[in-house]
Amino acid sequence: MDLTVVLTGRAPYAFTIVLLLIGLYGMMAKQNLMKKLFGMNIFQGAIILFFIVHAYKTGASVPVLDDALGTDPTRYVNPIPHGLMLTAIVVSVATTGVALALLIRIYRSYGTIDEVELLERLRKDESR
Amino acid sequence: MAVLPESNLPVIITLLLLFGALLTIAAGLVRREFAWPVAFTTLVLVLVDALIQLATIVQGGPLRHTLGGWAAPIGIEYVVDGLGAFVVTVIAAVAVVVGMYARSAVRRENPDQEVAFLGMLLTLLLGLTGMVLTGDLFNLYVFYEISSLAGYSLLAVGDRKAPVAAFRYLILGTTGASFYLLGIGFLYTLTGSLNMADVARLVPALQGNPGLPVALALIIVGVGLKMALFPLHGWLADAYTHASSTSTAIVAPIMTKVSAFVLLRLLFFVFGVDLVANILPAGTIVAWLSAAGIVVMSLMSIAQRDVKRMLAYSSVAQLGYIGLGIGLANPWALTGAVLHILNHATMKCCLFLVTGSVAMQTRRTSVAEYAGLGRAMPWTFASFSLAALAMVGLPPTNGFFSKWYLLLGTIRAGSWPLVAIVAASSLLTAVYFFRLLESIYTAPMTAGGDAPEGESGFFVLAPTIVLGVGVIVLGLCNSWFVTQILQPSLPDALRLPGM
Amino acid sequence: MKALTLLVLAALGLVMLAAGAGLPLYGDASSPASLHVADDYVRGSMKDAHTPNVVTTMIADYRGFDTLGETMVVFSAGLACMLLLRGGERRPVPAIGRPRNNIVTDIVTRAMIPVIQLFALYVVFHGHYSPGGGFQGGALIATSILLARMVLGFERSQYLFPQRLGTPLGLLGIAFYAGVGLVALPFGGNLLDYSYLPLGLPPHMLRNWGILFVEIGVALAVTGTLISIFDDLTTGGQTGER
Numbered sequence: 001m002d003l004t005v006v007l008t009g010r011a012p013y014a015f016t017i018v019l020l021l022i023g024l025y026g027m028m029a030k031q032n033l034m035k036k037l038f039g040m041n042i043f044q045g046a047i048i049l050f051f052i053v054h055a056y057k058t059g060a061s062v063p064v065l066d067d068a069l070g071t072d073p074t075r076y077v078n079p080i081p082h083g084l085m086l087t088a089i090v091v092s093v094a095t096t097g098v099a100l101a102l103l104i105r106i107y108r109s110y111g112t113i114d115e116v117e118l119l120e121r122l123r124k125d126e127s128r
Numbered sequence: 129m130a131v132l133p134e135s136n137l138p139v140i141i142t143l144l145l146l147f148g149a150l151l152t153i154a155a156g157l158v159r160r161e162f163a164w165p166v167a168f169t170t171l172v173l174v175l176v177d178a179l180i181q182l183a184t185i186v187q188g189g190p191l192r193h194t195l196g197g198w199a200a201p202i203g204i205e206y207v208v209d210g211l212g213a214f215v216v217t218v219i220a221a222v223a224v225v226v227g228m229y230a231r232s233a234v235r236r237e238n239p240d241q242e243v244a245f246l247g248m249l250l251t252l253l254l255g256l257t258g259m260v261l262t263g264d265l266f267n268l269y270v271f272y273e274i275s276s277l278a279g280y281s282l283l284a285v286g287d288r289k290a291p292v293a294a295f296r297y298l299i300l301g302t303t304g305a306s307f308y309l310l311g312i313g314f315l316y317t318l319t320g321s322l323n324m325a326d327v328a329r330l331v332p333a334l335q336g337n338p339g340l341p342v343a344l345a346l347i348i349v350g351v352g353l354k355m356a357l358f359p360l361h362g363w364l365a366d367a368y369t370h371a372s373s374t375s376t377a378i379v380a381p382i383m384t385k386v387s388a389f390v391l392l393r394l395l396f397f398v399f400g401v402d403l404v405a406n407i408l409p410a411g412t413i414v415a416w417l418s419a420a421g422i423v424v425m426s427l428m429s430i431a432q433r434d435v436k437r438m439l440a441y442s443s444v445a446q447l448g449y450i451g452l453g454i455g456l457a458n459p460w461a462l463t464g465a466v467l468h469i470l471n472h473a474t475m476k477c478c479l480f481l482v483t484g485s486v487a488m489q490t491r492r493t494s495v496a497e498y499a500g501l502g503r504a505m506p507w508t509f510a511s512f513s514l515a516a517l518a519m520v521g522l523p524p525t526n527g528f529f530s531k532w533y534l535l536l537g538t539i540r541a542g543s544w545p546l547v548a549i550v551a552a553s554s555l556l557t558a559v560y561f562f563r564l565l566e567s568i569y570t571a572p573m574t575a576g577g578d579a580p581e582g583e584s585g586f587f588v589l590a591p592t593i594v595l596g597v598g599v600i601v602l603g604l605c606n607s608w609f610v611t612q613i614l615q616p617s618l619p620d621a622l623r624l625p626g627m
Numbered sequence: 628m629k630a631l632t633l634l635v636l637a638a639l640g641l642v643m644l645a646a647g648a649g650l651p652l653y654g655d656a657s658s659p660a661s662l663h664v665a666d667d668y669v670r671g672s673m674k675d676a677h678t679p680n681v682v683t684t685m686i687a688d689y690r691g692f693d694t695l696g697e698t699m700v701v702f703s704a705g706l707a708c709m710l711l712l713r714g715g716e717r718r719p720v721p722a723i724g725r726p727r728n729n730i731v732t733d734i735v736t737r738a739m740i741p742v743i744q745l746f747a748l749y750v751v752f753h754g755h756y757s758p759g760g761g762f763q764g765g766a767l768i769a770t771s772i773l774l775a776r777m778v779l780g781f782e783r784s785q786y787l788f789p790q791r792l793g794t795p796l797g798l799l800g801i802a803f804y805a806g807v808g809l810v811a812l813p814f815g816g817n818l819l820d821y822s823y824l825p826l827g828l829p830p831h832m833l834r835n836w837g838i839l840f841v842e843i844g845v846a847l848a849v850t851g852t853l854i855s856i857f858d859d860l861t862t863g864g865q866t867g868e869r
Contacts, residue, residue, distance in 0.1 A: 005652070008653065009652030009653050009654075009655075010652070010653070011653070012653045013647045013653070014644060017643045017644055017647070018640070020310075020640075020643070021636045021637075021639065021640050024303075024639070025632065025633070025636055027303065028632050028636075029629055029632050033295065036299055037299075040299055040302055040303070043303065043306060044302070047309055047310045047313065050310060050313050051313050051316075053653060054313070054317045054651070054660060055660075056653060056654050057654055057655070057656040057661060058654035058655075058656065060656070062758070063669070063680070063681040063682050064679050064680045064681065064682075064756070064757060064758070065669070065672055065673055065679040065680075065681060066679070071669055071670045071672075071673070072669075073661070073665065073666040073669040074656045074661075076681065078660060078661050079665060079668055079669065079681040079682045079685055080316075080322075080664065080665045080668065080685065081313075081316075081660075082682050083682045083686040083690065084266055084322075084693075086682070086686060086697075086760075086762065087266075087270060087686070087693055087694070087696075087697045088309060090697050090700060090762060091270070091273045091305075091697065091700050093701075094273075094277060094700045094701055094704035095273070095276075095277065095298070095302050095704070097704040097705075097707070097708060097856045097860075098277055098280055098281060098704050098707045098708070098711075099295065099298050099299075100860055101707060101708045101711045101712055101856075101859065101860060102280070102284055102291045102294055102295045102298065102711065103295065104711075104712065104860065105284065105291040105711055105712070106291050106292055106295060109288050109291065110292075118292065122289060122292065125288070125289070134817070136812060136818075139817075139818045143809065143818070146801070146805055147802070147805065150798050150801060150802055153706070153794070153798060154795070154798055157795070193817060194817050195691070195692040195817060195818055195819050196688060196689065196690075196691050196692065196817065196819040196820050196821075197811075197816060197817050197819075197820035197822065198688075198689050201663070201664050202664055202667050202668070202671075202689055203689055203690065204690055204692045204693065240713075240714030241710050241713070241714055244706055244709045244710035245710060247706055248703070248706055248707070248710055251699070251702075251703050251706065254699065258696065266690075267692060267693055267696065270693050270697055270700065271696060273700055274696060274699055274700055274703055277700060277703045277704060277707060278703055278707075280707070281706070281707035281710050281711060282710075284710075285710065285711075291711070314646070314650070316660055317650055317651065317658065317659070317660050318649070318650070318659060318660075319659055319660075319663070320659040320660045320661070320662060320663025320664060320665070321663050322664075330659075337649035338645060338646045338648050338649040339646050339647075339648075339649030339650050340649070341646075342642065342643065342646035
């Protein structure tokens with residue numbers, strides 16, 4: 001199998017997987033709740049990129065019909081993932097908004113958004 | 129494939145909930161008191177439509193609504209069969225009951241946020257019913273996220289710790305939703321379609337492709353997280369314990385069940401029974417994880433001192449039954465699983481309504497503090513006892529019948545460890561419920577907390593009693609549900625013999 | 628603990644990369660995804676809706692229901708901020724809402740806001756012919772107001788967009804979108820079928836207008852909700868409605 005073909009054909013997919021893992025690492029390993037939120041955003045970004053990567057066709061143009069290119073589907077990038085990801089991006093923004101509201105509430109109640117400190121204060125709250 | 133008849137009934141449910149949410153908020157912005165009547169009227173209308181839809185499908189077969197006039201797979205379609213109509217009716221019925229409860233509960237527990245709360249409740253139902261009704265994979269994701277966002281916010285309303293629990297749920301829940309999205313990304317890249325029936329047609333040709341099992345795994349993890357499939361259940365206990373009583377009462381009975389139903393739908397109707405049960409070990413893995421969940425979570429329930437937390441762990445265990453039934457993929461187990469969706473919804477809703485009314489009246493929350501309350505609030509605890517007996521699985525309560533089908537399913541599957549687990553779990557459930565019931569009825573009242581001033585008000589008591597009685601009524605009617613509604617909707621390979 | 632996390636992630640990464648062998652190569656125009664439904668969208672966009680932008684036709688017409696759901700997601704986020712942050716005791720306006728009191732930023736902002744809004748309107752209305760549409764335009768209008776909030780201060784930017792307008796505008800946007808979709812039902816059509824709009828035009832032009840109407844609805848909803856979220860996050864419902 002031709003190595004350059006494999007690399008160029010699989011590299012974008014591999015890149016989205018790497019981003020996915022970075023996002024997951026952020027969510028799992030970071031202590032600060034805000035950093036977990038960033039990790040979640042990177043994670044969602046990776047999935048959006050996955051869809052977009054698989055929409056690309058070599059030599060194709062933006063999916064806006066142009067008289068010069070006619071209606072031949074192979075001349076245009078696949079529009080479906082692009083449309084779906086518009087929705088996914090909006091969902092990601094909405095979730096981030098709700099998460100920020102929750103973080104503000106947590107900060108108001110406990111004065112910290114660091115997970116370790118938060119657990120400490122929660123435990124103190126319980127023993128009272 | 130036969131062309132299904134078009135109907136407006138499914139889409140009316142969505143429209144009612146959407147406009148209901150908008151009108152509730154608009155009315156509430158004018159005057160706070162106007163919000164509840166608008167919300168409750170919406171819920172009643174939704175239940176009426178759900179019942180009409182169920183009756184129509186039982187008599188005439190599945191219905192469809194092609195949105196935008198574009199036939200699938202170009203457009204999105206709603207596809208409702210008996211199973212879907214059944215689950216939607218359960219959602220609508222629980223919603224009406226909790227809606228009635230919400231009138232006093234929300235005003236007692238978080239009055240300043242009444243308008244937004246009721247609007248969010250309707251939004252949650254919009255998301256959940258949409259998940260059940262839709263026949264499109266990506267549309268399911270959109271409704272999944274609507275219900276998730278509503279769930280995070282509703283569960284964040286409660287005591288001081290509620291936002292912390294809700295944040296943890298948000299991170300895990302969004303991860304799950306994103307895994308699901310990635311899973312359908314794989315499926316789309318491999319098949320080119322997002323319509324469930326279309327993908328089901330194209331999947332068999334993909335056998336041997338390494339992307340397919342990964343898509344299946346991603347989707348199971350994604351939906352399993354929302355379903356609290358063991359070991360993805362970590363968010364549930366804290367979230368249910370710290371949320372307000374209305375939030376828990378609406379989320380606990382239905383949200384995880386809808387996810388379980390979606391898992392059923394995706395495994396058997398999109399990937400296909402053959403792939404899931406015979407070719408890939410997906411069914412086996414789901415079954416064993418659920419079984420582990422049943423055992424571990426039942427043991428955890430016994431160890432809890434807080435009643436709500438005990439019920440929360442118990443919920444995960446009960447979801448294990450449903451997961452087990454789905455994973456075994458044989459007719460008896462599946463019938464038991466689907467029947468349990470209805471049964472557990474009624475039982476858990478009743479139990480959480482009681483904990484809510486007790487907390488509102490007396491501020492008591494632990495098993496020790498519940499001592500002696502049985503005499504002070506007789507009707508409330510009579511319903512509680514009925515629901516508790518149903519959870520243990522004593523005939524003629526509804527809980528008995530779903531467990532019975534499940535037991536038959538494990539015997540048919542020939543797996544003796546699973547048979548033992550299902551049987552033993554009833555015993556474990558009995559331990560933590562009978563201990564609580566004994567404390568409620570025989571022990572003297574303790575000094576902690578306030579003394580109850582007699583029974584709760586009408587809006588709190590009526591729903592509780594309806595559910596308590598319902599537990600018996602549904603038990604007596606269970607064979608009607610099974611033969612008339614459930615069996616005709618299952619694929620041929622999964623029907624009980626003679627149906 | 629971190630070592631365990633890294634191990635699990637590495638294993639997951641390897642599994643995912645192995646699965647990649649089954650997926651089509653980058654840029655492959657003959658992959659199943661590019662041959663099935665997508666073809667019909669490209670071929671049908673002008674014929675069915677007189678709209679060159681295939682993505683707009685797809686999200687507003689063919690898969691318009693998804694977009695309605697998505698608008699509901701946006702609104703739920705605004706509602707969530709309303710539920711979680713409003714009410715409770717009054718708090719002082721945080722630093723982000725206080726005016727910068729710097730004449731340079733003041734004047735530049737006042738000059739930029741109308742330009743941004745004009746561009747936003749262009750994005751909404753030109754969404755049929757170039758990348759754009761309701762979400763993008765709505766976000767841009769919201770941006771112009773948020774700029775005012777940050778530079779001019781919460782109090783002084785109220786004249787541009789009062790806080791109490793956010794939620795009602797959001798409600799109006801979604802109601803408009805769903806309303807347009809609802810028009811078809813009494814005429815025997817299905818929800819969101821724009822060819823039943825009573826405008827007396829051929830079906831493909833009706834869909835063109837239908838797409839425009841829903842994009843306007845989306846723009847209103849997004850504008851109202853984003854501004855209301857920002858206001859709730861920054862002022863914590865200090866002056867908001869319940």
